[in-house]
Amino acid sequence: MIKTIKNWALVSLTVMAGFSLNVQAAGGYNIELEKVHNNVRDTESLQRGAVHFVNYCMACHSAGLMRYNRVARDLGWTEEEVVSLLSYDQRLPVDYMTTWMEDGVSEALFGIKAPDLSVMTRAKGNDYIYTFIRGYYQQEDGSWNNKVLEGTSMPNVLEGVRRHATEAEFDQFTTDLVNFMDYVGEPSKVQRWDLGWKVIAFLFVLLILTYLLKREYWRDVK
Template sequence: MKSFLKASLLTAASLWTAATLAAGPTVPLDKAEIDLHDKASLQRGAQLFMNYCLGCHSMQYQRYNRTFRDLEIPEELGVENLQFTGEKPGDLITNAMPTEAAGAWFGTAAPDLTLVARVRGADWLYTYFRSFYVDESRPFGVNNAVFPNVGMPHVLQELQGVPRKTHEKRMVDGEMKDVYVGIKSDGSGILSPAEYDQAMLDLTNFLVYTGEPMLLEQRRLGWYVFGFILVFTILAWLLKREYFRDLK
């Protein structure tokens, strides 16, 4: 009996831990209003990824020419502006960073990002890109509110500027306290806060596209399938009524 109770308690504790870990980040996620029909946004997102992310993160399940075609980028223009190490248009989007070296430099190899939007979700990515802040205790001098103790530098800092946690004096339980209200840039970035938010939305949009490039085509075909099923159902009902008319 004691063994059974002990095993039950251990199982319950394991399930509680798993549920806690699966619950996601403890900070609210901002809504990412992505639009896979917006080719300009997808093109800007691709440019951001190739310039700021590809140095460490690969996209080994996506090909350059497929990206160019889907995003309506002329192949010559794409090769000139989005391919930097002599790859062919038909090559997969990979980088030259050795896995062992990445592990030594960052503590772990940088993950492939082809499917990251399907794993994390668009809202998580959009909030993550905008949640870096200065933390001198970390190896790269930054941390992330959505992904605590993140093991990567803030590679987009030149666009955003130096982000810091901000606090305000607010009345809490009858006392004035410093309350965390968000992350704010010092204004030294290339982009304004609104422009940076839009850039991160473009990057998120691109990552959602690469996670499932056929999504729009699937939705388009889905309407045809739905229409076929609807018409078939009506015809089947009419045929059934005709067959059973004499049995009444």
């Protein structure tokens, strides 16, 4: 019995170690990623990020798992506000945040469909997105390349913003943008955190009660 338990423990440890190594390998880009200090509890930052996202990313990308009315509810907007702020083409609050671009255009222009960004922060990490959108550099012939995704077919869409902003403003702009994408990746994150503490606190109280109960039951058994 003990031996079986030991074996199982060993197997799970090995699997876990392998898993964490794998995750590290997947995160192992050949450049140092910049750290983004975003905060999904900061509603104003999320609101700014949502507007940036719609203005600068949705021309090509979708956040096709997210509906306007959910954004309204979580970011403190009315349904009328969210539609007028985040949609240019008379969409309804129940609509998904899909790209303005028509089917096939991205393939024709860039040779590839711009990926859906709904869960991109969860797939690649906030720091990756942050570094990627800030990672464009000009090559000797004047064309743009990206230090995170060399030879990417995504144009340097934030160059105009960067040129007209101070460094601090651009940091804020890109942080807000990643913050919104982080929120879209897991809209209930804040609720999960808040509920998590309550569950742990409840289990702790339950542990004490159960222990007292156990002592009571065993009091006369010696």
